[in-house]
Amino acid sequence: MHTAEQLAALPGLGEATRGQDRLPQCALALVGLVPPEKARLAPEEISEVFVDPEGRAYAFRVTAYEESHPPEALEEVQEQVAADLRLEAAFDLVRKRGRTVLEAAAEKGLDVAAKAEGVEPEETDWFPRQRGPFAYMGRYIWLVPALPGIGRNELVVAECFRLGVDPEGKRRTLVVLPRGRTVIVAELADHRSPREAAYRKERLALAMQVGVALAGKIRDELLGEEAIRRRLGVVYSPPETEQEGPPEASGE
Known part of the structure; x- marks a missing residue:
């Protein structure tokens, strides 16, 4: 069996979290030692997934537990106390x-x-x-x-x-x-300031937008109506259309 402190000292598992909850503390809370009732694990029930800083996932189930109690003799905790002092x-x-x-x-x-x-x-x-x-x-x-x-x-x-x-x-x-x-x-x-960092992140997309705008401008300068007039040296005007009106009356 492990205490919450011993679980927290284990590599990976000791740092695994689920949102704001840490696995070592939840492992004890979910066996029924800590309320609320609805959060407790049933016997052999598997917990939700916890993820450590390296991205490894953990799930656990409790097979046995022992409630906290004062030691009956010094020998019962002597090794643990010595280990804690060394750490x-x-x-x-x-x-x-x-x-x-x-x-x-x-x-x-x-x-x-x-x-x-x-x-x-x-x-x-x-x-x-x-x-x-x-x-x-x-x-x-x-x-x-x-x-x-x-x-x-x-x-x-x-x-x-x-x-x-x-x-x-x-x-x-x-x-x-x-x-x-x-x-x-x-x-x-x-x-980098947040604004500069955001610009660098979107730099490629912004460059593509600018490129499309420049391509459109160049196209208009080369193939637009004004550009054609300048190159040909002519004045272009659309043909006039005859104005339609009511037919003239005729008679003998």
Whole structure:
């Protein structure tokens, strides 16, 4: 059996979500430990699909569960407490290394500062604030883009875009993700305003529209009536048509 914290620590599955709901918390809520009644899973019933940051899908069913209870003896939780302490100590060390990289990057640059700590920086391509819409379970959803080595993480993407409009012009930030015990030093390479980004996205379609308009203008300049008159040096006027009227009366 796993606790919610243990499920959250599992790669992929621990970060799987369905809308705003996370799989580790829902796995416990849906077995009947948490209301409402109508949301609970029946025995052996399969849950709805959860998706992790890499796009992998998960569904689960509960075969057994044990309600929370105080430990009867220290030995019952001793290993778990020791493991939690080791993880927290390691996370503290990672946070310190992250702050060291952030401070050194201001003087030496991120590449040099990261390599001094034994970390290889990774550069992303251009990415938007959100991607979509995607059809999902009868509705349309928007997803934050997946970043190399990080996956889909809304906090990381939000921090990157915050750097693009930082009033003090900061280009680096430290992002701490307690859930995955991960620390990220992000540096802004470049940023496009929403209007510029939208233009670049529609650039090809706009170019085609301009091309069609120019082709029409050139056609009119070469084959239009005024162009023909200029080339032939003649004055063209349509033939006059006789005006029809009532027939003249005649008689003897």
